[in-house]
Amino acid sequence: MSVTNKRVRTKQPLENSCPAADAIALVGAKWTVLIIGALGKEGKLRYKELQRVVVGISQRMLTLTLKTLEENGLVKRTLTPAVPPRTDYELTPLGRSLFDPLEALVDWTLENRGAMEEARRAYVKVATKSLVEEKVP
Amino acid sequence: MSVTNKRVRTKQPLENSCPAADAIALVGAKWTVLIIGALGKEGKLRYKELQRVVVGISQRMLTLTLKTLEENGLVKRTLTPAVPPRTDYELTPLGRSLFDPLEALVDWTLENRGAMEEARRAYVKVATKSLVEEKVP
DNA sequence: CAGGATCCGCACAGATACTG
DNA sequence: CAGTATCTGTGCGGATCCTG
Numbered sequence: 001m002s003v004t005n006k007r008v009r010t011k012q013p014l015e016n017s018c019p020a021a022d023a024i025a026l027v028g029a030k031w032t033v034l035i036i037g038a039l040g041k042e043g044k045l046r047y048k049e050l051q052r053v054v055v056g057i058s059q060r061m062l063t064l065t066l067k068t069l070e071e072n073g074l075v076k077r078t079l080t081p082a083v084p085p086r087t088d089y090e091l092t093p094l095g096r097s098l099f100d101p102l103e104a105l106v107d108w109t110l111e112n113r114g115a116m117e118e119a120r121r122a123y124v125k126v127a128t129k130s131l132v133e134e135k136v137p
Numbered sequence: 138m139s140v141t142n143k144r145v146r147t148k149q150p151l152e153n154s155c156p157a158a159d160a161i162a163l164v165g166a167k168w169t170v171l172i173i174g175a176l177g178k179e180g181k182l183r184y185k186e187l188q189r190v191v192v193g194i195s196q197r198m199l200t201l202t203l204k205t206l207e208e209n210g211l212v213k214r215t216l217t218p219a220v221p222p223r224t225d226y227e228l229t230p231l232g233r234s235l236f237d238p239l240e241a242l243v244d245w246t247l248e249n250r251g252a253m254e255e256a257r258r259a260y261v262k263v264a265t266k267s268l269v270e271e272k273v274p
Numbered sequence: 275c276a277g278g279a280t281c282c283g284c285a286c287a288g289a290t291a292c293t294g
Numbered sequence: 295c296a297g298t299a300t301c302t303g304t305g306c307g308g309a310t311c312c313t314g
Contacts, residue, residue, distance in 0.1 A: 021167060023246040023253065028165025030158060031307095047276050058308055063277060073256025084275050085314080094252055101241040108238045109160040115231055116160065119210025168287095184296055195288055200297060221295050222294080 026072065031057060031065040033102060036091065039075065040099035044090040074098060163209065168194060168202040170239060173228065176212065177236035181227040211235060 026032060031054070038053045039045060045053065051062055066089060069075040074095035080086040091099065163169060168191070175190045176182060182190065188199055203226060206212040211232035217223040228236065 020243060020246040020250055021171065023250050024165075024170050024243065025167050027242065027246055028161075028167070028170065030162050030165070033161050033165065034158065059277070060309085061307060064307090071257055071260045072253040073260075074253070079276095082275095085277090087276060094249060094256070097249065098245060101238065101245045104238040104241055105164065106157060106161065108235060109157040109164055112231060112234065113157055113160050116209040116211070119231070120208055123208045123210075196297075197289090198287065201287090216296095219295095222297085224296060 026068070027098065027102070029065070031061055032069065033106065035062075035065055035069065036074065036095060036099060036102055037106065039089060039091045040096065040103070044078075044088050047087050047089070050089060069095070163205070164235065164239070166202070168198055169206065170243065172199075172202055172206065173211065173232060173236060173239055174243065176226060176228045177233065177240070181225050184224050184226070187226060206232070 034054045034057070035050065038050060042049075042053060047062070050066075051057060051059070054062065057065075066075060066077070070077050073092055076090050076092050076095075078088040078090070080088070171191045171194070172187065175187060179186075179190060184199070187203075188194060188196070191199065194202075203212060203214070207214050210229055213227050213229050213232075215225040215227070217225070
């Protein structure tokens with residue numbers, strides 16, 4: 001195939017459930033959120049800069065996700081042919097309109113991350129209680 | 138293991154990237170969005186009702202996702218022992234607070250679904266143009 | 275520098291059958 | 295009814311090497 005590999009989120013076998021299930025899957029995808037976030041805050045970025053900002057992403061996933069985002073009209077790719085080739089990525093108006101609701105979601109997770117972790121530890125405690133209280137009298 | 142299988146979103150090898158990357162992964166997961174959405178709109182629902190509302194979900198994913206959501210304090214499970222066993226699920230205050238930003242995201246996808254599809258078709262057109270214009274003169 | 279191509283593990287998720 | 299247990303495939307995603 002022409003791209004590094006297959007597309008991200010290609011499968012959409014459950015159109016019947018929610019009509020936007022696949023769109024949610026794309027929009028809520030891990031790297032999508034981080035890339036849109038990066039481009040939304042930093043503005044226009046080159047390939048390498050994105051790779052540095054979005055820590056931990058592999059070249060493959062960066063290229064792949066960017067390609068998918070470009071395909072869906074969320075990101076604009078500007079190729080400047082030069083001796084060292086230069087490619088800039090920026091949000092389209094559509095991509096920028098996604099930034100706000102996405103940031104709201106990110107803000108939520110940042111605020112309630114602690115509460116979730118606390119709930120998780122509390123859950124583990126009760127779950128293992130019946131076992132613990134016999135093994136550790 | 139005590140649960141049907143392994144947990145959803147168990148791996149989190151990239152804590153270093155964004156501190157909320159895993160939380161985003163959980164919160165943005167396909168079934169999470171649909172279940173929170175269902176419980177947010179319908180209120181308290183039983184297991185079977187959820188399975189009917191969230192069309193296309195398997196018993197496994199329903200149980201698994203609910204378990205994860207309960208573990209993270211987003212969903213409260215109320216078990217009523219009876220002749221036909223009855224289990225109700227509802228959002229916790231934390232879960233309800235997630236509903237708004239999540240709905241904003243869903244609304245965005247519903248509004249811009251068309252624009253994305255259009256961009257996708259336009260993208261395919263230019264991508265295959267060089268091929269098409271020679272094979273179909 | 276900005277990707278493309280390929281190999282491959284492993285978690286996600288579906289289908290099915292079985293319990294309390 | 296409300297789950298659990300198991301077997302299985304599919305494709306996401308990382309690592310590595312290669313090109314214009």
